[in-house]
Amino acid sequence: MSLRFTKMHGLGNDFVVVDARTTPFALDAPAIRWLGDRHFGIGFDQLLTIERARDPSCSFAYGIWNSDGSSAGQCGNGVRCVAAWLARAGALGAGMTRLESPSGAVAVELLGDDSVRVDMGEPRFAPAAIPFAADAESDAYAIDVVGREVEIGAVSMGNPHALVEVDDVAAAPVAVLGPQIEYAPAFPQRCNVGFAEVVSRGAIRLRVWERGVGETLACGSGACAAVAVLRRRAKVDAEVRVALPGGELELRWDGPGHPVWMRGPAAFVFDGEIAGRATGAIAPEATRKP
Structure with missing residues (x-):
């Protein structure tokens, strides 16, 4: 198997973004840890998957995995990158859009200066x-x-x-x-x-x-x-x-x-594909594409 991805970052907080809108993301924690390794894999702080929304009020959903293979409920820099990725793919236009995070719906807005504004929800202190x-x-x-x-x-x-x-x-x-x-x-x-x-x-x-x-x-x-x-x-x-x-x-x-409103940039680094063996295990071969 092979895995196509986009490397992105928000102020240096870096991500691998995977399109899982048609093919479900199925890598386990050890494979995610390997991909996240900065010497033997691609290297990232978090891996983000872009998926079909389950909430009918949202246009798309996204998943978040930390570099140690654990899942996360929210990522402010990550959601800006998800919005920018969807915009580049022609799936997100101007105006406010709702995306489904692992912890609930968030609103995002693409701005003219290549920054993204995000409704991060109300802080919970209880x-x-x-x-x-x-x-x-x-x-x-x-x-x-x-x-x-x-x-x-x-x-x-x-x-x-x-x-x-x-x-x-x-x-x-x-x-x-x-x-x-x-x-x-x-x-x-x-x-x-x-x-x-x-x-x-x-x-x-x-x-x-x-x-x-x-x-x-x-x-x-x-x-x-x-x-x-x-x-x-x-x-x-x-x-x-x-x-x-x-x-x-x-x-x-x-x-x-x-809610707390956050505004900041989202940057593309490169698109790539990492090859895997027939067993489905990720192999240490990757090619960068401009």
Whole structure:
């Protein structure tokens, strides 16, 4: 067998996009891990599948797999790439369109400057919705992380997020504290971990340790989660520019009862095909096509 794909990225958060609208995607977790390997496979943070919608209110659906083979519920940079891919394929036009994510419908809009605006849904702070182990909802929680207490914010943007405020995001211990919080007992499904430095009421700097991936150059749902937690703490305004290692996103959240709107780019890198053996196992041969 062979697998045709498109390599894309949103601010350096990179994806392999697979068209599964007519042929269902059937690779298992070991094959996805191999494809995600940056030395022996294609390399990506997440693999995205574009599928037929099951929700009649949506035009298409998409699936999300992390580079470790696990599935994910939402990906802000990924949905922008899905929208751009569909537009290039002639399947998506101007105006607002609904797409079906693994965690529910989202609205996307293609803009004239090659950016995409996405309705990422309303943040969910109730512990059971995240899910997060807490007796009551709060703006901040002290959790045990490998025997020491760490203060976090917790929210779901279709996937679970923890947020740690720091004075200097460049010096934040992302590689150490990120995986420790990801696997903290308080998060039964693990979590994405953001480290945020508030620059002003309209700007923050952010680094994100993504569940099942590690630190990435950008995380759209992580940017939404950071703005939601910080706005709830009255530290930022409704419109916030989020600076990530890979670039900037524009976020707007008008508060409870409203969705978070995210605006950012989606870039094509190359189209390719990776060959497989008759057994269906993916083989380490790939060709790049301009």
